[in-house]
Amino acid sequence: MSESEYRTGREGEFTYRGHTLDELQEMEREEVAELLPARQRRTIERGLSVEHEKLLEKASEKGEEETANDPIRTHLRDMPILPEFVGLTFAVYTGQSFERVEVEPEMIGHYLGEFQLTRTSVEHGQAGIGATRSSKFVPLK
Template sequence: MIIEVILLFYLFNLMKELHAGEDAAAELKKKRSFKKYTYRGIDLEHLLDLNLADLAQIMHARARRRLNRGLKRKQNSFLKRLRKAKKEAPELEKPACVKTHLRNMIIIPEMIGNIVGVYNGKVFNQIEIRVIFF
């Protein structure tokens, strides 16, 4: 009888500790947020607000030189088509693929989230532009 009571007490304490551990894990999961992406110490939200001239100042030399010289007509029309595809996409869905031959286009923050079909000489390879590409 005493052994049964001790075992029940021990099992009760074990169950109590297990539930406490689950609650702590649930709280930790709630506190955990998504990874905050930065580029050279600047958050993604602030990067989206920058214009091309300010963005060029924080990029590496090759990209800075190219952006300072200005984007050509093809690059501007490509960005225009990306904006249009993103605007026409339904909420919480990926935008339609935008095909291009511009393999050497510099990825800028406003392109993040778009799907681009890059021509390799034979087919268009679809690429989703993510934060890690920037």
């Protein structure tokens, strides 16, 4: 099979489950929810919390403004990324600081928290003197 058999849509054009970004942005929230994965769909169908609704309002206000350079600060790592967020910048809280996340079309259907990790990888150095029984015999120089 060649590559062309797997492609959907035109080359370079983003589609999500057969819909272009413009079509997704014109849809109602319930219509978009039908296209999302089960966990995100259930989150929307059960009703978003007051904080989530406030974040949606902020995002729609930022989307209407021409200069949307300032990121939208949020602690809501469990907010599903909707088509209306594309092009906006969020500052997502990692537990220590707010880190920037620029929303791209490929992120639709994921959560904001997936793009900023809360844990860092640990790289252990050499064991200190007295850390283990065998470290007695490690030369100092």
